Amino acid sequence: MPDRPLRLLKSEKKAIGAKQTRKAIEAGLAKEVYIAKDAEHHVVERIIELCREKAINIVYIDTMDELGELCGIDVGAASIAVLE
Template sequence: MSLDRLRAARRRTVGTKQTLKAVLKGEARRVYVARDAEPHVVRDLVQACQARGVELEYVDTMRELGSACRIKVGAASAAILEE
């Protein structure tokens, strides 16, 4: 499963604001976006990933993504950061 890499990551971001900042700084290696997230919430993040060539992977639900990040609520996005 693709979320295993996120679970095992030593450095990661959780949430769209933190993840977008990491992409803009060039620190994000792979970004995960929940398919059920509101489009206006993740739009800028998706565009930034495409413009900078950051790997983008979609996850079915926010709940699933939040669980992979070890939080008790859903997450619209997350990223694995450079080590």
């Protein structure tokens, strides 16, 4: 369960997309990660591994479109990282 209401995601500082999410985790900047359940496994697999290694909470959202909408973007997103 996220530690903030989902509607507040739009105002959070975040990294959007699998590549940017992975970079944020590797740089130690991510405090929570959101992953779309319908994202292709090979796209988010490394992100899930990194979150487990670094004990970062993962919140699963049903669809990429829903995750994009929660972030305030007009396209789907496989993952996002909420930054410190």
